[in-house]
Amino acid sequence: MVKITLPDGSVREYPVGTTAMNVAESISQGLARQVLAAKINGELKEAATPLNHDAAVQLLTWQDADGKSAFWHSSAHVLAEAVQALYPHALFTIGPAVEQGFYYDIDFGDSAPGADDLTRIEEKMMEFARQANTFSLYPISKADALDYYRKRNNPYKVELIENLADGEITFCDQGSFTDLCRGGHIPDTGYIKAVKLLNLAGAYWRGNEKNKQLVRIYGVSFPKQSMLKEHLELLEEAKKRDHRKLGQELGLFAFSQRVGKGLPLWLPKGAALRERLEQFMRTAQRKAGYQPVITPHIGSKALYETSGHWDKYGADSFQPIETPEEGELFMLKPMNCPHHCEIYKAEPRSYRDLPLRLAEFGTVYRYEQSGELHGLTRVRGFTQDDAHIFCRPDQVKNEFVKVIDLVLYVFKSLNFSDYRAQVSLRSKEDRSKYIGSDENWEKAESAIVEAAAERGLTTVVEYGEAAFYGPKLDFMVKDALGRSWQLGTIQVDYNLPERFELEYTGQDNQKHRPVMIHRAPFGSMERFVAVLTEHCGGNFPLWLSPEQVVVLPISDKFLDYAEKVADLLNNSDIRTLVDRRTESIGRKIRDNEMRKLPFMLIVGEKEEAEEKVSVREHGKGDLGSMNTQEFKQLIHEEISRQLNH
RNA sequence: GCCACCCUAGCUCAGCUGGUAGAGCAACGCAUUCGUAAUGCGUAGGCCGAGGGUUCGAGUCCCUUGGGUGGCUCCA
Incomplete structure (x- = not known):
């Protein structure tokens, strides 16, 4: 007998070799009908997996995220089977479940399908789904697995298998299709009652631009036809809240080909809204001890050579502006920090002057890749509610707490309750790429974590996500279509104070280097207005409404x-x-x-x-x-x- | 930038397999002077994103180009 522990802590005994499905059946037939897959000792497995040892078992249904995941992953297999039937030369790479469905990346060679072909593929998928073919997972030796895909001239799967250890490789069969797969499928294809292939996209093998571009087919599938209908209606509903649509309908902003892509034009009502937000922030910042400053929209190329931005981003940015003077070059400013550093340097600073908080609604220009542009959320010219705090290392934590308070005040005033806070720290292993002393990093990292905890923020800590110049805390909010956007950001910077040789005289009468904190609670006026518009569906709070x-x-x-x-x-x-x-x-x-x-x-x-x-x-x-x-x-x-x- | 798709009146969209552009809303004019989500009638409005090609003939087919949309490391 084996002891099976269920999520509620209860333990039941079953004969050796029983399956998760048997466990479900022993509880109720109704449950068994709904079970899609199971988590066995935390691993996503088929419900038919024999249980030969004591195990913790969680039965997964459509209600569980992992259940959906198994369903969609299995659907990706059926998609591949359909593609194989219609395009015999297609080479398969990977086909995972994603948050809202699944995809499969396929190398079609010269015979790539167009959008019109998706219906054909859908029909083929449903044909295979109706056959109710079981998904059967079985182990295979590395040599046999390699042999299988070498014979089929599939370098992608070969590459994947080469990186796997012999003995842990499994294949999965369903109907006429065999795939390299670690498992986690629904019992059979018959569970899939509705399929919709949403779009085709180019995707690079392993996400690397240097690799071959594959065709990615995105889709969703459901255990009921009615669920697909609901899903599509939900997508339609979301589109109504899209800030690009509302922005046009409400007369907030517009774009013009002649002005240039990614360069928003703020219409009177949009400008009224934005000015009100700026006013709101100005007041809050004045109360928090910030001092407004104003800097020009351009700066000499030398400024960005000093800051290091020229080396890092120069080639991919708006190119320098020439003047009648031979050799004189100016850049449209891609960020306000270098200018603010020069303001810091404009006079000698004492430890008593710190923290110095310089704020500016600074308009910056960045040459984003054309495919990255998106409404107001990703543009080439935008205004940051920027400020730089120059402080002593021992003041970092307190400043962080104050900035968090400001961000939370903004979110609360605008009814944002569904946001995510992410702390980005150094990678635990490789620390060579980070600038600044280990001691300062330690201090700043713990300052952020402590400050967030002190203010009751639930944060996700990501190691290795910090910028090379310092750790950061970001606030993310989702848009109408579920895409995540970064709004507020707080970043510690050890790099610019170094490069600009910023200093202050300490109590000890010695020169010290200040720490710089970049922060923008809105992120940018453009992105914030976009996310706010979607958040309230165009029904702005009364105090912000352009017309009341x-x-x-x-x-x-x-x-x-x-x-x-x-x-x-x-x-x-x-x-x-x-x-x-x-x-x-x-x-x-x-x-x-x-x-x-x-x-x-x-x-x-x-x-x-x-x-x-x-x-x-x-x-x-x-x-x-x-x-x-x-x-x-x-x-x-x-x-x-x-x-x- | 790359892949797929889209671009027709201010907006939302029709326009079959190529035969020379149509609706609703908005705008404008006239009438109506109205009690909590659409008063009626009329007028005007388009180099069918741009350029080139195929054709007797192109909004429709092909190429180039501009702009937009979705996607481009959620691992077998």
Whole structure:
């Protein structure tokens, strides 16, 4: 007998050679029908794997991330089988499950499919799925495995096998298809009831640009047809929140071919939104002891040679600007730090002056690869809510705590509760590439970890993700389509103080090198507005909304009263307009609802006579009538509720 | 940059296998003066992203080019 421990801690006994599926059946037939795979001692395995020793077993269904993963990974096998049937010369490489489905990277040689061929492949997949072929995993010797793929002229699988140890290699068969695979499949292909191949993409073998480019086919699959339908509807829904769509609809920003790709144009409403955010940050920073500075948009090439950016990024950036003076070269600034270093150097500094916090909404230009550009989240010209803190090594932790507070204040004010904080530290093994003393790194790294813990941040620590010049703490937020974007960032820098030979006079009357902290709570105004737009689906918080109130006269007869109300509100700093169009009231309400205007004031005969307004809130409907004083108070209360938490 | 796809009126989109461009919304004009999500009628609006080619004829086919979209280390 073997003892099987289930996730709830219960232990059951079964005959040797029993399977996870048998365990499921012993619990209930209903469960057994749902089991897709199992985790045996933490490893994802087939539910049919015989259990010959005591083991911890977790039964996986569609509800488990790993269950989905087994399902999608198995679907990748079926995709390969279908491709093999239609393109006999295709060479398979890897086909894993991903967060939202699966893909397979395939070398098609000269006969790559186009997007139109995906339907054909889908149909073939469903044909194999209906055959309900079992996935059977079996061990194979390294020699036999190599032989198998050498005969098929598949250098990719050969390379993969060469890196595996003999004795731990397994193949998996299903129907007419055999694949090198470590396992973790659903029982048979019949579980797959719906498949959708989403797109084709180029992907380099092993992700390296120097290697051959393969064709990657992305897809999703489901155990029920209705689930696919829901999934596709969800994707459609997400598209409605896309900041590029909303940005156009709400008149926030635009792009122009003639201006150049990746260079956003902020329209009046977008500019109003952005300025309000900047104002918000300025106030918060002033309270936190930052001093605003202003620096030019260009800097001499020598500045970036000093900073090291020319060597590292020069070739891939906007190229230097020439002047009538022979040999004189300027760069569009790709970052504000070198300028701020020069501000630090503008006067001698004492330990008493530190920390020195220099803040600037600095516009920078970076020549991102054209394929990387994406709406407002990845652009070639953007404005950072940048600041550099120059401090003593013993002040790093405290400064970190203060910056974390600022970032959390921003997130809270804008209702971002679903973010991820990542601490990036040095790699544990190779520490040769990092600049700065070991001692300082130790100090800074523990300062970050402690500061994050002190502020109750749940962080993910990534070793080896630190920049060569210092460790960092990043805040990531997901967009409407589930893609992760980095917003706030806090980075320690030992490099620039060194290169610019920054110093301060210590208490001991000796020269010391300050530590520099880069930080941008928004990240960039562009990216932040993009993520914020998606986050609130275009319904910005009242205090940020470019237009807060619109007055709708029932008919032209009440235009004068409407104007009077609007003037009154505008004089109280409530951004108000009047819908002067000669349209029905129903029409005006509809249009302003669609423009996502937070409040509508409907005024007609009744209101004018009683000196009142009928209030309608976006998405909520009629709130009844009140006088303008009461309405002003309602607005001001709402705004202070949003900002003072 | 690379792979796939897309580009037709301000916006959203039709336009079959090539026969010389169409709708809705928006805009403008006229009428309507309206009570909580679309008043009616009319007018105007397009070098079908750009350039080249094939053809008697190209929005439609081919090539080049611009812009956009998705993807480009979530390991057998």
